[in-house]
Amino acid sequence: MTMETFELNKEFVDEFIVQIDSKKEDELRPVLDRLYPADIAEIFDNLQLEQAVYVTSLLDSDKKVDVLAELEPEVRVKFFKGFSKEEIAVEFVQHMDSDDAVDLLSILDTDIASEILKLLPDKQDSLYLTRLLRYPEDTAGGLMGGELIKVNINLTVYECTEEIRRQAEEVDRVYTVYVVDDSDILLGWVSLKKIILAKASTKVSEIFDSNIIYSNVNASGEEVASRMKKYDLIAMPIVDSLNRLLGRVTIDDVVDFIKEEADKDYQMLSGISHSVEMKDRVWVLSKARLPWLIIGLFGGVISSIVIGQFEGQLQENVQLALFMPLIMAMAGNIGVQSSSIIVQGLANNTITSEAVWGKLGKELMVALLNGLVCSALLMGYGLISGHSNSIMTTVSIALLSVILLAAVIGTVVPLALDRFKIDPALATGPFITTSNDLLGLFLYFMIGKLLL
Amino acid sequence: MTMETFELNKEFVDEFIVQIDSKKEDELRPVLDRLYPADIAEIFDNLQLEQAVYVTSLLDSDKKVDVLAELEPEVRVKFFKGFSKEEIAVEFVQHMDSDDAVDLLSILDTDIASEILKLLPDKQDSLYLTRLLRYPEDTAGGLMGGELIKVNINLTVYECTEEIRRQAEEVDRVYTVYVVDDSDILLGWVSLKKIILAKASTKVSEIFDSNIIYSNVNASGEEVASRMKKYDLIAMPIVDSLNRLLGRVTIDDVVDFIKEEADKDYQMLSGISHSVEMKDRVWVLSKARLPWLIIGLFGGVISSIVIGQFEGQLQENVQLALFMPLIMAMAGNIGVQSSSIIVQGLANNTITSEAVWGKLGKELMVALLNGLVCSALLMGYGLISGHSNSIMTTVSIALLSVILLAAVIGTVVPLALDRFKIDPALATGPFITTSNDLLGLFLYFMIGKLLL
Numbered sequence: 046m047t048m049e050t051f052e053l054n055k056e057f058v059d060e061f062i063v064q065i066d067s068k069k070e071d072e073l074r075p076v077l078d079r080l081y082p083a084d085i086a087e088i089f090d091n092l093q094l095e096q097a098v099y100v101t102s103l104l105d106s107d108k109k110v111d112v113l114a115e116l117e118p119e120v121r122v123k124f125f126k127g128f129s130k131e132e133i134a135v136e137f138v139q140h141m142d143s144d145d146a147v148d149l150l151s152i153l154d155t156d157i158a159s160e161i162l163k164l165l166p167d168k169q170d171s172l173y174l175t176r177l178l179r180y181p182e183d184t185a186g187g188l189m190g191g192e193l194i195k196v197n198i199n200l201t202v203y204e205c206t207e208e209i210r211r212q213a214e215e216v217d218r219v220y221t222v223y224v225v226d227d228s229d230i231l232l233g234w235v236s237l238k239k240i241i242l243a244k245a246s247t248k249v250s251e252i253f254d255s256n257i258i259y260s261n262v263n264a265s266g267e268e269v270a271s272r273m274k275k276y277d278l279i280a281m282p283i284v285d286s287l288n289r290l291l292g293r294v295t296i297d298d299v300v301d302f303i304k305e306e307a308d309k310d311y312q313m314l315s316g317i318s319h320s321v322e323m324k325d326r327v328w329v330l331s332k333a334r335l336p337w338l339i340i341g342l343f344g345g346v347i348s349s350i351v352i353g354q355f356e357g358q359l360q361e362n363v364q365l366a367l368f369m370p371l372i373m374a375m376a377g378n379i380g381v382q383s384s385s386i387i388v389q390g391l392a393n394n395t396i397t398s399e400a401v402w403g404k405l406g407k408e409l410m411v412a413l414l415n416g417l418v419c420s421a422l423l424m425g426y427g428l429i430s431g432h433s434n435s436i437m438t439t440v441s442i443a444l445l446s447v448i449l450l451a452a453v454i455g456t457v458v459p460l461a462l463d464r465f466k467i468d469p470a471l472a473t474g475p476f477i478t479t480s481n482d483l484l485g486l487f488l489y490f491m492i493g494k495l496l497l
Numbered sequence: 498m499t500m501e502t503f504e505l506n507k508e509f510v511d512e513f514i515v516q517i518d519s520k521k522e523d524e525l526r527p528v529l530d531r532l533y534p535a536d537i538a539e540i541f542d543n544l545q546l547e548q549a550v551y552v553t554s555l556l557d558s559d560k561k562v563d564v565l566a567e568l569e570p571e572v573r574v575k576f577f578k579g580f581s582k583e584e585i586a587v588e589f590v591q592h593m594d595s596d597d598a599v600d601l602l603s604i605l606d607t608d609i610a611s612e613i614l615k616l617l618p619d620k621q622d623s624l625y626l627t628r629l630l631r632y633p634e635d636t637a638g639g640l641m642g643g644e645l646i647k648v649n650i651n652l653t654v655y656e657c658t659e660e661i662r663r664q665a666e667e668v669d670r671v672y673t674v675y676v677v678d679d680s681d682i683l684l685g686w687v688s689l690k691k692i693i694l695a696k697a698s699t700k701v702s703e704i705f706d707s708n709i710i711y712s713n714v715n716a717s718g719e720e721v722a723s724r725m726k727k728y729d730l731i732a733m734p735i736v737d738s739l740n741r742l743l744g745r746v747t748i749d750d751v752v753d754f755i756k757e758e759a760d761k762d763y764q765m766l767s768g769i770s771h772s773v774e775m776k777d778r779v780w781v782l783s784k785a786r787l788p789w790l791i792i793g794l795f796g797g798v799i800s801s802i803v804i805g806q807f808e809g810q811l812q813e814n815v816q817l818a819l820f821m822p823l824i825m826a827m828a829g830n831i832g833v834q835s836s837s838i839i840v841q842g843l844a845n846n847t848i849t850s851e852a853v854w855g856k857l858g859k860e861l862m863v864a865l866l867n868g869l870v871c872s873a874l875l876m877g878y879g880l881i882s883g884h885s886n887s888i889m890t891t892v893s894i895a896l897l898s899v900i901l902l903a904a905v906i907g908t909v910v911p912l913a914l915d916r917f918k919i920d921p922a923l924a925t926g927p928f929i930t931t932s933n934d935l936l937g938l939f940l941y942f943m944i945g946k947l948l949l
Contacts, residue, residue, distance in 0.1 A: 081710070083727045210694055220672055220731070237689040242662055258533070274756065275535045277749035279672070279731055296748050297729035300755065304726070307759035308841060314766050315837030315925070316830050323842040327859060331866045334834050341830045342871050345823025346878055352819045359815050366811055366818040367804045370938060371797025373822055374931070377829070378768050378793050382786050385767030389760065390775040407779060414783045419794050426798055473767070475830075482826060 053084055058091055065096045070103065077103055086115035089124070098127040106140050113137055114145040118152050130157065134164035138174075144190030144298060147177045177292075183266035188302065189283045189292035195223040196249055198232055203245035205235075220279050223290060224253045231282055231290045233257050259284055262291055267306070270299045271394045310392060313470040314385060316341075337475040344479030348486050355490040358497070364432065365493050368440045369486065375419065375444060376451045376485030377478060383408050383455025384472045391459065391469050398463040405456050412452030416445040435497060443492040447485040454481055505536055510543050517548045522555065529555055538567035541576070550579040558592050565589055566597040570604050582609065586616035590626075596642030596750060599629045629744075635718040640754065641735045641744035647675040648701055650684055655697035657687075672731050675742055676705045683734055683742045685709050711736055714743055719758070722751045723846045762844060765922040766837060768793075789927040796931030800938050807942040810949070816884065817945050820892045821938065827871065827896060828903045828937030829930060835860050835907025836924045843911065843921050850915040857908050864904030868897040887949060895944040899937040906933055 064072050077085065077100070085104075089097050089112070101109055116124065125133060138146050138161060150158040158178070165171040173191055180186025194212045196205045209222065222240065224233045233255040243252050259282045260269050273281050273296060280293045312321075316337035321330055352359070352369075359365055387404070390396035396404070420441040427437030458477050459469035471477070516524050529537065529552070537556075541549050541564070553561055568576060577585060590598050590613060602610040610630070617623040625643055632638025646664045648657045661674065674692065676685045685707040695704050711734045712721050725733050725748060732745045764773075768789035773782055804811070804821075811817055839856070842848035848856065872893040879889030910929050911921035923929070 079708070081708075081728055083729075206693060209690075213690055213694065237693065238661075238665055241658060241689065241693060242665065256531070256533075274749075274752050276533055277535075279748065296731065296752070297726075300726050300748070300752060303752065303756060304759070304845075307756070307763070308845075311759070311763055311766065311837065311841060314763065315833045317834055317838065321838065322845075323838055323848045323856065323859075327862045327866065330838075330859075330863045334831075334863070335867055335870060337830055337834070338827065338867055338871055339874070341826050342823065342874060345820065345826050346875075346882075348822040349819035352822070356815060356819075359818055360812075363808060363811050363815070363818075366815075366821070367801035367808075368797070369818070369821055370800040370804070370825055370934060371794065373825060374793050374797050374934060375790065378789055378927075379786075381767045382769055382789070385763065386769065386773065386775055386782075389763060393756075393760075393774075396775045404775065407775075407782075410779045411782045411786070414779065415787055415790055418787060419790055422791070422794060423798075479826070482822060486822060 053087055058088055061088060062092070062096065065092070065099060068099070073100070073103055077108075082108060082111035083115045085112045086117075086120075089116060089120055094123060094127045097124055106136065110137055110141045110145070113149065114141065121149065122152060125153070130161050131164050134161045135166065138162075139165055139167070139170065142190045142192050143170075143174060143177060143292070144188065144295075146174055147187070147190075150174065150178060151182065180262065183302075184262070185260045185264040185266070185269045185283045185294060186262040186291075188266055188269060188294045188298050189262070190295070191292045193223060193280075193282070193290075193293045194221075195225050195229075195290060196235075198224050198226055198250050198253065200249050201245065202240055202243045202247045202249065202252070205240060205249050206245070209240075223282055223293075224249060225290055229289045231257065231259060231284050231288055234282075257282065260294075261286065266302055267392065267394065269294055270302050270306075273299050274303070306392065310388060310470045310473075314381070314388075314473040316475055340475040340479055344475075344482060348483055351483060351487055352490070355494065358490065358494060362436065362493070362497055364436045365439075365490070365497075368436075369489070371423075371440070372443060372447055372485055372489045373482050376447045376481055379412060379415070379448050379451040380455040380478060380481040381473060383412070383452045384459050384477070387456060387459040388469050388473055391463050398460045401457070401460050404460065405453065408452050408456040409449065412448050416448035419448065420445045439493050439496045440489075442496070443489040446492065447488055450484060450488060451481055454484070505539055510540055513540060514544070514548065517544070517551060520551070525552070525555055529560075534560060534563035535567045537564045538569075538572075541568060541572055546575060546579050549576055558588065562589055562593045562597070565601065566593065573601065574604060577605070582613050583616050586613045587618065590614075591617055591619070591622065594642045594644050595622075595625060595629060595744070596640065596747075598626055599639070599642075602626065602630060603634065632714065635754075636714070637712045637716040637718070637721045637735045637746060638714040638743075640718055640721060640746045640750050641714070642747070643744045645675060645732075645734070645742075645745045646673075647677050647681075647742060648687075650676050650678055650702050650705065652701050653697065654692055654695045654699045654701065654704070657692060657701050658697070661692075675734055675745075676701055677742055681741045683709065683711060683736050683740055686734075709734065712746075713738065718754055719844065719846065721746055722755050722758075725751050726755070758844060762840060762922045762925075766833070766840075766925045768927055792927040792931055796927075796934060800935055803935060803939055804942070807946070810942065810946060814888065814945070814949055816888045817891075817942070817949075820888075821941070823875075823892070824895060824899055824937055824941045825934050828899045828933055831864060831867070831900050832903040832907040832930060832933040833925060835864070835904045836911050836929070839908060839911040840921050840925055843915050850912045853909070853912050856912065857905065860904050860908040861901065864900050868900035871900065872897045891945050891948045892941075894948070895941040898944060899940055902936060902940060903933055906936070 061076070085100070092100065104112065113121065128136070138149065141149065150161065162171045162175055177186065177189070194209055196208050200208065205222070220237065222235050222237065223231060224235060226232055233253045234257050235249060235253040239252050258272065258276050258278060260272060262283050262285055269281065273294070278296065280295045282290055283292045283294060285291055317333050321333040387396065391398070423441045423444060424437060427434070454477065459472035462472055463469040513528070544552065556564065565573065580588070590601065593601065602613065614623045614627055629638065646661055648660050652660065657674070673686050673688060675683060676687055678684055685705045686709050687701060687705040691704050710724065710728050710730060712724060714735050714737055721733065725746070730748065732747045734742055735744045735746060737743055769785050773785040839848065843850070875893045875896060876889060879886070906929065911924035914924055915921040
């Protein structure tokens with residue numbers, strides 16, 4: 046009952062480090078017993094390698110691997126430097142859930158990973174992990190683990206309970222028992238609740254439910270996540286093309302997957318090139334942002350060249366310069382609005398990259414409507430502002446054209462990227478938005494040249 | 498075993514509607530049996546009220562409420578028009594999980610909701626729901642439901658199983674059994690796995706685990722979500738200030754919460770004012786985007802006025818106009834980068850709105866570093882481009898200043914909003930980004946005035 050008021054804070058961590066350095070095992074053990082793996086992992090962020098290895102030596106093997114599973118990948122790689130390959134295999138990988146073990150092995154060099162696999166005491170484990178490692182990270186196969194309870198459909202509830210007892214040692218959390226036939230083909234499921242409430246002599250075949258939602262091992266991570274979200278699943282079985290049960294994906298991995306994907310898209314939209322957090326070092330934060338800034342700078346230089354081509358015209362009509370920010374801001378806004386709604390729709394599986402024309406037509410209608418409203422408002426402003434009619438007409442027509450152009454680019458580019466299996470979120474990134482600005486500006490001056 | 502290959506498609510839905518219209522009950526029932534509630538809810542999007550009411554009449558009461566819980570809020574409101582208040586109370590609310598019932602009642606008018614509550618057959622339900630309705634939607638209380646299994650610590654495993662049997666009728670999915678004392682104070686938990694594997698005469702007190710993670714009923718939704726995510730929980734008990742067990746939050750609600758929050762932040766960043774999807778009507782899509790466009794237009798008009806103040810200077814140095822887009826784009830990029838990393842950090846609970854100065858200092862360091870790199874690159878370009886030294890020096894100094902200014906605004910505004918309990922994501926919205934543009938432009942021309 047200590048969690049509610051307990052929050053990891055600097056004082057606690059500092060005190061903890063003092064105890065580590067003086068190796069006060071008797072004081073450390075009870076504290077470590079009370080801490081959850083996720084909390085210990087958080088403390089590891091602040092420890093030197095030697096200190097982390099010492100703390101690990103005080104943990105029992107279950108907690109050891111739970112802590113490891115919670116570590117950030119870069120902390121994990123650093124941490125492993127304190128152990129031999131044999132120790133990694135026997136003390137960690139052997140005791141881990143297979144999906145966590147795969148996450149861990151996949152961040153190591155392939156040579157080292159396969160050496161570790163060879164050092165595992167159980168050849169079955171080693172074979173299963175080798176197989177899991179072959180699935181791409183963001184597929185059902187890459188997300189799944191092998192820890193599940195399955196029973197044959199011909200058993201009784203009593204035999205089933207015995208079977209669960211036998212298998213349950215390896216499986217931390219049991220929510221669902223899968224029902225298979227003699228060839229391991231998935232037939233359905235039965236809840237622990239039903240097993241508890243049924244008579245011992247009842248057959249599994251009488252109480253199991255054949256309505257079961259599952260995924261193929263090659264399904265994408267997005268598909269798995271959206272299916273589990275749609276049907277409110279805690280765990281989903283994964284099968285091969287013959288419907289043989291291979292593993293299961295659990296909701297905690299899906300939660301992490303959803304959050305990571307959302308964060309990635311958000312950072313792309315905000316011009317940060319890879320996942321960073323406020324606590325990272327200045328140099329790391331700076332490096333993550335420079336790419337967009339340099340592309341933006343490059344775009345700015347090119348736009349200065351484009352505008353330079355119209356310098357004579359600007360001299361004549363310096364008023365054209367006044368409305369450049371308006372045109373650019375509007376082009377940027379419309380482009381981002383159009384592309385982000387497509388990116389989000391693709392991510393949430395509510396749209397597909399098929400039927401491009403329909404979507405383009407719709408986005409153009411929206412853009413036309415919004416463009417007309419904005420241009421009309423601008424003309425209205427022109428009447429009271431004292432700017433010449435000719436300049437306001439030019440700006441309004443340019444605004445409408447730029448809005449339509451930005452909508453087309455914002456719609457087509459992410460759909461095209463998705464069609465070619467490239468992450469559509471790239472369309473909300475620097476390259477496209479900068480091109481959008483440039484094209485908008487060019488269009489503005491061309492229209493100015495024609496009309497003024 | 499039909500799910501894998503079954504995907505809702507237009508042909509299926511059209512065929513289904515034909516069967517509804519000809520009231521082919523015998524053909525519809527088996528199809529409805531096979532469909533999951535989430536699929537039926539999806540079909541409802543395409544039905545007329547009358548058709549939806551007819552389909553509902555073919556469902557058993559459990560499935561009926563599951564379908565209802567999956568409907569989008571606006572579809573749900575429309576759907577209720579087909580039923581009397583009494584029907585809503587007896588056919589739906591009575592059978593729903595309390596968290597779903599609250600979601601449903603909270604979208605109705607307060608008067609109607611309280612009339613429906615009065616019509617519930619069970620006064621206990623009615624009292625509990627009234628209580629739940631008082632908690633704000635995005636708090637632990639607003640997310641929790643009352644369906645949980647709890648047992649007294651003094652029971653044996655046999656008595657505990659009987660108790661589960663008694664309570665389990667109301668609870669669809671049981672993962673964890675909570676252990677309480679005579680005053681309902683939460684003491685810990687015991688897994689169904691342990692209950693299955695223990696002897697009938699074992700005491701609950703011998704096998705329960707007192708390490709339990711829970712939240713106070715007034716905790717924010719973000720806190721609940723991040724705690725459940727951190728500790729990989731499937732359900733988390735919610736207690737009052739005396740630690741009495743009030744309800745539980747389940748992971749499926751947290752998954753929805755995380756996704757909705759991420760989508761909201763994404764749409765805010767991309768300038769769409771409220772949740773829309775590509776499939777919404779043109780007018781809905783247009784309306785969701787117009788606010789930002791009009792603010793952007795307004796900002797553009799103001800910037801034309803600002804630039805107008807410097808018209809004489811522009812006449813003299815028309816080259817100043819060439820670099821306006823560069824300055825604006827960079828100010829915008831830096832501002833969004835700074836604010837979005839803060840917004841994301843706040844959303845993920847990795848930073849707090851305290852210690853503002855430290856964060857500001859760090860962001861300024863990052864901005865200074867990036868600003869110096871960009872200014873140096875621009876000066877380098879100046880050397881080969883043939884622009885005059887004075888103009889390039891002006892633009893470079895202005896660029897550095899604008900970058901620093903944008904970083905300050907981008908950092909301080911979201912932190913300040915959060916401090917005043919306003920959604921910090923607003924800082925990535927139109928008002929702040931437009932102000933950023935304006936300030937940047939003003940600074941640019943002021944520096945130009947001083948140096949040229």
